Amino acid sequence: MAAKKPENMAFEDALDELDSIVAELESGDISLENALKKFERGIALARNSQQKLTQAEQRVDILLQADDEAPLTEFDTHNE
DSSP states (O other), X not given: OOOOOGXXXXXXXXXXXXXXXXXXXXXXXXXXXXXXXXXXHHHHHHHHHHXXXXXXXXXXXXXXXXXXTSOOOOOOTTOO
16 A cells, blocks of 8 residues: 555654654664665655644634734645
């Protein structure tokens, strides 16, 4: 089964996979080629997870704004 694209994964699932990758890399029991593939996957997962965290922080900031007179705007989840 092919691995899901990081952008299609739930945040928690991406973290679980990232933890697994780190454990594999730290064990040192994999070939260099496989380690590089795992490292590349880990970087993609970490970057996407960071982006999701940033978006969540922005949403929280918007919700916590004290200005009741501020106009409502739609949150853009596709902003990269």
